Amino acid sequence: MTYQQEITKAGTVIGGQGHWDGIAPESVARMRLQNRFHTGLDIARHTAAIMRRDMAAYDADPANYTQSLGCWHGFIGQQKLISIKKHFGTTRGKYLYLSGWMVAALRSEFGPLPDQSMHEKTSVPALIEELYTFLKQADSRELGMMFRDLDKAREDGNEVEIQRLTNAIDNYETHVVPIVADIDAGFGNAEATYLLAKKFIEAGACCIQIENQVSDEKQCGHQDGKVTVPHEDFLAKIRAVRYAFLELGVDDGIIVARTDSLGAGLTKQIAYSKEEGDLGDQYNSFLDVEEVADISALRGDVVLARDGKLFRPKRLPSNLFQFRAGTGEDRCVLDCITSLQNGADLLWIETEKPHIEQIAGMVDRIRAVVPNAKLVYNNSPSFNWTLNFRQQVFDRWTAEGRDVSAYDRARLMSADYDATELGVEADEKIRTFQKDASARAGIFHHLITLPTYHTAALSTDNLAREYFGEAGMLGYVEGVQRKEIRQGIACVKHQNMSGSDIGDDHKEYFAGEAALKAGGIHNTMNQFAA
DSSP states (O other): OOHHHHHHHHHHHHHTOTTOTTOOHHHHHHHHHHTOOOSHHHHHHHHHHHHHHHHHHHHHOTTOOEEEEEOSSHHHHHHHHHHHHHHHSOOTTEEEEEOHHHHHHHSOTTOSOOSSSOSOTTHHHHHHHHHHHHHHHHHHHHHHHHHHHHHHHHHHTOHHHHHHHHHHHHTOOOSOOOEEEEOTTOSSSHHHHHHHHHHHHHHTOSEEEEEOBOGGGOOOTTSSOOEEOOHHHHHHHHHHHHHHHHHTTOTTOEEEEEEOTTTOOEESSOOOOSSTTSHHHHHHTTBOEEEOSOGGGOSSOOOEEETTEEEEEOBOTTSOEEBOTTOHHHHHHHHHHHHHTTTOOEEEEOOSSOOHHHHHHHHHHHHTTSTTOOEEEEOOTTSOHHHHHHHHHHHHHHHTTOOOTTOOGGGTTSGGGTTSHHHHHHHHHHHTHHHHHHHHHOEEEEEESSHHHHHHHHHHHHHHHHHTSTTTHHHHIIIIIHHHHHHTOGGGSHHHHTTHHHHHHHHHHHHGGGOOOSOSTTOGGGGGOO
């Protein structure tokens, strides 16, 4: 509906009420446009359609990959999207990522926690709701500024500007984008996963990521001690998430199935198997076993029958069973194929390093069974990107017979190598990693899980060093405010960013000329008008 149509519609409603004469149709139309999403389900349906469209575009051309950054606060997510619109003119292909790691470390009432699902499960949907509250406020703010500019153009009689602004309002692109939301291992059994998934979706999530670890043994994907579950257990949780989407009317909701099998060597239980070769039997075939030569030596052990012989799975003092070394990739591929065949839409393979050919090798095997398989990939801060890519270049040069005597592979992180041919080539590989990996390894969505955690720490360190040191106030002015002004950072006008101007608009709607507004000539924010 166009801006003028919204005004006409509001006028029709108001005109039917003789005692509503003090209500202005255009003000109503503006408020409606500034608040187009009334519920989280409205957001989930809107953003699910965006992701489905983007997935189809990627299938047509892998250059159409998408990206996101992890955000731990609504303000951070808001500023990210405002910056994207400022620099690129559109939010297309740009999402938000909600990291369970950052919720545990930064948003738990217990205080900072490791990524082990110990934080309050409802803190995750609460953050989803918070992120969308801030994104909706960004819409209200930006549209409010456009409405003010429109009023000024009318006052000046500038018809060209009036038409330009009217078209811009009619074609306004919202800051509300998809969130890929981390539900960890589901925080319990399948029923618990279903109940929590509903909270995610009601808060606005169109895309839920779930992993195949044991819920009460969950570990960060980049740490040791991960314990996976048999496939049927994981598939039950995938189905639980799908039921949650369907129950709430988000029929095209997206499920990301994450496998940690590549780095997980343990399982808590033996899979149930009905017949040779079924899914349970395949899972059990990866177990590290030893033949039972003497039945009398068994003490409460589980045994497996294979080819007429009995085998005992090796069990640790923790009562966990271990897989055979070197089976991680095979287990990972089976996890992925099985998940896609049972309701998942996208895959997440947690790797130990950012190596395109390693990822592609697994994707090739998956796509032999599911041709349109696509990945979400964690461009993780847990990787030492500089060292990894310099070592990859070093190893390739060595294989090609090139002279690498000027480089010490163990010291390649050193700044001594920054300007060298090897360092420059490695940086170029890092720069093109997302494009190259999307073309070769089926990666539809690239995300960085914890970037704003690190940027907050880095910028705070820089400010603390300068402000509390010799620079004093210049440390803030030179290092922060002057850069904000010159780079056009929206929150340099922090009163406007917090909604002060929106409040003034509403005061004028409600009280007319009697409105006591904050944005008068004595508002110090006017110093930033230029």
